[in-house]
Amino acid sequence: GIQVEQSPPDLILQEGANSTLRCNFSDSVNNLQWFHQNPWGQLINLFYIPSGTKQNGRLSATTVATERYSLLYISSSQTTDSGVYFCAVKTSYDKVIFGPGTSLSVIP
Amino acid sequence: DADVTQTPRNRITKTGKRIMLECSQTKGHDRMYWYRQDPGLGLRLIYYSFDVKDINKGEISDGYSVSRQAQAKFSLSLESAIPNQTALYFCATSDFKRTDTQYFGPGTRLTVL
Numbered sequence: 001g002i003q004v005e006q007s008p009p010d011l012i013l014q015e016g017a018n019s020t021l022r023c024n025f026s027d028s029v030n031n032l033q034w035f036h037q038n039p040w041g042q043l044i045n046l047f048y049i050p051s052g053t054k055q056n057g058r059l060s061a062t063t064v065a066t067e068r069y070s071l072l073y074i075s076s077s078q079t080t081d082s083g084v085y086f087c088a089v090k091t092s093y094d095k096v097i098f099g100p101g102t103s104l105s106v107i108p
Numbered sequence: 109d110a111d112v113t114q115t116p117r118n119r120i121t122k123t124g125k126r127i128m129l130e131c132s133q134t135k136g137h138d139r140m141y142w143y144r145q146d147p148g149l150g151l152r153l154i155y156y157s158f159d160v161k162d163i164n165k166g167e168i169s170d171g172y173s174v175s176r177q178a179q180a181k182f183s184l185s186l187e188s189a190i191p192n193q194t195a196l197y198f199c200a201t202s203d204f205k206r207t208d209t210q211y212f213g214p215g216t217r218l219t220v221l
Contacts, residue, residue, distance in 0.1 A: 031208060037120055041196060043212040060177075088210070095166065096141065096210070098150035 002027045002091050004099040012105045013077045021072040021102045022089035030090045032063050034072050037084040037101070046072070046085075077106045110179050111135045112213035113197050127186045131199030140182040141200040141210065142166075142174060151198060155164045156183055158204070189220040 003026040013019055023032070034046040047054050047061040049070065054061055058077075063070040074081055084101040091097065112133045121127055131140065138159050143146060143151040143166075153166030155174040171193065173185045186193055199213040 033210060035212075041215050041217075043198065043215075045209060045211065048207050048209040088151075090208070094164075096153055096156075098143075098152070100150045101116075106185075 001095075002029070002089065002097055004089055006047060006085075006087060006098050006099040006102050009100070010103045013079060015077060015106055015108050017077050017106075018073070019072070019104070021054065021085050021104075022072075023070040023072070023099055025068050025089050027068070028092065029065070030092060030094075031070075031071045032090075033088045034070070035086045035088065036081075037086065039083055041071075043086075048061050048077060053073055074104075077104075079085065079106045079108060081107050112199060112211055113212040114216050115198075116216060117214065118217045120221065121189055122203075122221050123190055125189050125220075127218065128187050129197055129218070130186045131182045131184070131213055133180050133199075133201045133202070133213075135201055135211065136179075137177065137201035137203040137211075139174065139202045139204055139208070141202070142172075142182065142184045143198045143200065145196040145215075147200065154184065154197075175201055186191065186218075186220075189218075191220045192217060194220045 005024045007022045027092045031050040034045045047086045051065045058075045060073045088098045141156045142154040157163045158174045197216045200210045202208045202210045
């Protein structure tokens with residue numbers, strides 16, 4: 001089946017720093033989403049981005065479907081950005097596969 | 109997302125007990141999903157349903173069953189709970205007719221002793 005990898009697994013940032021999170025997938029996908037799981041466990045939609053680039057405030061995402069990767073950019077990080085970031089892909093069989101996540105800690 | 113609710117939010121039970129987790133949505137979405145999250149890991153798909161009469165197994169369906177009672181309700185049952193089913197369980201919905209973006213409920217923390 002399709003494999004989804006995320007890097008780095010863990011990241012510690014000083015408040016105000018920028019970061020790039022990566023999601024690689026091993027086969028063609030129908031769509032891709034980025035989620036943020038906050039420290040209370042809630043999963044929050046960030047982007048639905050099967051291809052192209054989107055921006056929402058300090059966050060932006062780019063998916064290059066032909067090269068099988070997606071990037072999530074966080075600029076001017078804040079402590080509230082802490083948590084785990086997941087990418088999830090949907091295969092041609094309509095199954096959703098989550099990556100293992102990147103755990104981000106933003107320190108003041 | 110307040111449009112997707114899960115009950116109970118927390119449950120402690122004993123090995124061998126039957127447990128039902130319930131999910132309701134007011135988003136009007138056709139698709140519903142059940143996921144499991146273990147500590148330090150991503151989510152794994154248990155079952156998914158495209159409509160009331162269409163239910164499909166996910167990655168890890170063994171030991172679980174589901175019922176889609178209506179478009180808005182999707183319940184997950186553990187027929188005979190075992191300790192390694194201790195996890196955080198999430199329900200999600202999506203609207204295939206639009207973007208198929210998934211929206212998650214708040215989660216149910218289940219502990220099997």
